[in-house]
Amino acid sequence: MRRFFLIAIPYAWLTVLFLVPFAIVFKISLSDYAVSIPPYVPQFDWAEGIMAFIRELDFENFIFLTEDDLYWKAYLSSLKIAVTATFLTLCVGYPIAYGMARAPEEWRPTLMMLVILPFWTSFLIRVYAWMGILSNEGYLNQILLWTGIINEPLTILNTNTAVYIGIVYTYLPFMILPVYSALDRLDGSLIEAAEDLGCSRAQAFWLVTIPLSRPGIIAGCFLVFIPTLGEFVIPSLLGGSGTLMIGKVLWEEFFSNRDWPVASAVAVILLLILVIPIVLFQRNQQKQAEAEQ
């Protein structure tokens, strides 16, 4: 009986907080737009019965998504931005994690603290701060003009570059922490063994350090990629009119067009796209757990 409750708790959690909301969103995506509150039909009515209700549902919103090229372009553009941003985050995060893992033991808790520290400030405020840094009159341009590196202010804000900067900045800790934990567990004598067997420092890094930190790299990449794909705040604050991301489209459908059914359909497709990397991520975690046994 106790066993049953132990298992029941996570399942109940998942049912109430994931499955039920998803069912509601899915149901809305199959409904039709209507000028009412809430803004869709059909509403469930006990008098008419469940069959009449189900008969009203259809997939026309999903068909609509394929007809207007805005949507698939937004999905594609989101994927491109997420993949690029993940790669950039890895390029910035890996050296930081490596430096942390190599730092003297007594420094590591402090360094770890510094990585997590930004979380103590509101995410929104931090993104707004980047607007102040990246704008034409912002600090970055002022410094570059003052040092004489450039003569004209650079236009960074409201471009994809600003979005990349924002994403890399925001999600960096998600990359650093798993990579760091993989590097931290790495036995130093393995590197010595590689050198002893004829590797230069660089070869030892490519042949031993990188392969052995791979689970950390994969975990970090998924932790960055998955939320970035549906990211809304960063592209809408730092991105320009040319930045097309599915999170932004979703927001506009909901709040500007008030077309809940189409917005729900967009959300369901986004979820389906995300299921693939999430499943891959889980398999990576599982494989790692098995390897450690």
Add this chain to the structure above:
Amino acid sequence: MQSSKFAPWDDPDAKPLIRFKNVTKRFGEFTAIDNLTLDIYEREFFALLGPSGCGKTTMMRMLAGFESPTEGVIELAGQDIAPVPPNKRAVNMMFQSYALFPHLSVWDNIAFGLRRDSMPKRDVEDRVEEMLRLVRLEKFAKRKPHQISGGQRQRVALARSLAKAPKLLLLDEPLGALDKKLRQDTQFELMDIQEKTGTTFVIVTHDQEEAMTVASRVAVMDQGQLMQVSTPDRIYETPNSVYVADFIGDVNIIQGRATQDGEETYRIDWAEGQKPLTAKSSNVFSAGQTCHLAIRPEKVAITAERPEDAANAVQGRVHDIAYLGNLSTYHVELSNGTIIKAQTSNTRRISRRTFTWEDTVWLSWTATAGVLLAN
């Protein structure tokens, strides 16, 4: 006449493979190696023996190239190796933790070093197969390190470090992680492999039995210094200090004052109310000098009656008996409270043992049984 015995250290013309010349290594304030000079010869199986923190691992890491000496020179085949990085040295190391690459199979682990030398693929394959045969792991080539047992991992590590045919192989506590039975088997296997390959082995260990079993010569270290460097039998039979005598095997140390009593013979006054002991020694002691007589328990005879012709005999009571199966060690308490250990072979069944607790017995030994040491 050419001596058939392998003893290059006794040959003044022999060229050492490794030469430590006044090597000192400091880590900050701490002196790990203190002005140490040592020669190791080709084809030797050399053991560095000492308690943890004595500097033996530092010596090994300096040979491998992971540490460089603060002062002094280390030569390998006549060349100063200080400027040579670890990956360019003809020295390989077998790590205490084995340090097998967990993401590579047994085969790839052994091939790792060979591939770095851009050896032709065919030759790499031949060499790996040869190494696998040497350590009898042909069947496990495809496995990952976590899929084999501790003893097999140890053999993979050995094969990997031997694959490049180094001039010198360093073994850092190679058998530390194995259980006793497997360790003994592996010791003999190591000796066989060393003989087969003709490689010079330097082994670091804190296990004196292991050092005695495998090594051609043993260096006993303490606090960054060499206490004694010699063959296992000389270290055991003629230790040069109380430290070495005490570190290697079981020993009785009797402190007293020496007085010359004939040629190379000394009388030792050691306790009130006890007859002086007699010991032969080539070490010279001045009259009344403090000395230590070190006697191995197996050289002390235990009898019920006082033996007629014994040079030294003391009477005592059996205080404790340690039964080791093949041997028994009797702890005999003398009238002044000193405990002296005597060891006998159990040639008879235990039920027919001559002595038991609280029996009064005589302990005796010859004048040459012990070693007389100044400190």
